[in-house]
Amino acid sequence: MENESKHRLAVIVGSVREGRFGPVVASWVAEQARSHGGFEVEVVDLAEVELPLALPAMPPKLAGADYPRPAGMAALTAALEAADGFIVVTPEYNHSYPAALKAAIDWHFTQWAAKPVAFVSYGGGAGGRHAVLHLENVFSELHAVTIRDGLAFPNYFTAWRDGRPLSDEPAGYAKTMLDQLAWWSGALRAAREASPYPA
Numbered sequence: 001m002e003n004e005s006k007h008r009l010a011v012i013v014g015s016v017r018e019g020r021f022g023p024v025v026a027s028w029v030a031e032q033a034r035s036h037g038g039f040e041v042e043v044v045d046l047a048e049v050e051l052p053l054a055l056p057a058m059p060p061k062l063a064g065a066d067y068p069r070p071a072g073m074a075a076l077t078a079a080l081e082a083a084d085g086f087i088v089v090t091p092e093y094n095h096s097y098p099a100a101l102k103a104a105i106d107w108h109f110t111q112w113a114a115k116p117v118a119f120v121s122y123g124g125g126a127g128g129r130h131a132v133l134h135l136e137n138v139f140s141e142l143h144a145v146t147i148r149d150g151l152a153f154p155n156y157f158t159a160w161r162d163g164r165p166l167s168d169e170p171a172g173y174a175k176t177m178l179d180q181l182a183w184w185s186g187a188l189r190a191a192r193e194a195s196p197y198p199a
């Protein structure tokens, strides 16, 4: 597939914690997406973004293009704006997802609307599924389309070695997720180009 016909995919590293495992998972996910062939992949690491918790007075939904974001957030905003679809890589913190990820979500609105979002989670016994359930709710408020098939890695500390899962099965699940994400990325991009989404 030529580059211009590929879907632009942002793989978001949702954890910014010191000593985090998130970049290992995100890098493997990005590798799966690149070898899938349907995507032009960018890894977006929230640890590199200026992400204050205090938001401006006006919600981004109402402020539109004039929303006053910090200079250190510009690269994130541009990456989200350009993306046709997203994979959010998230750990589970106290049965939900990290605060930095919520901040990144809340600082934006149109950048998510009418675009597909898939999830890859990891954690203890539940594999981060609680975090994903919360994220699905949040993204539906942002008019995003959540992808049914994602990946969850329970007890990742024993299930991964040298930057990859010990089992071959996750690569198959990743293919299913990426096929669905590619379909929605193309369908929603065409729909957005045909007429502006009425968010």
Ligand SMILES: Cc1cc2nc3c(=O)[nH]c(=O)nc-3n(C[C@H](O)[C@H](O)[C@H](O)COP(=O)(O)O)c2cc1C
Pocket: 015, 016, 017, 019, 020, 021, 022, 023, 091, 092, 093, 094, 095, 096, 122, 123, 124, 125, 126, 127, 128
């Ligand atoms: C504040 C905090 C809360 C956590 N809560 C959960 C939890 O509710 N469920 C779970 O499976 N793991 C939980 N964990 C363990 C994380 O899944 C594990 O530390 C993982 O490595 C976090 O991802 P990260 O290394 O990318 O930050 C928690 C970790 C932290 C730091």
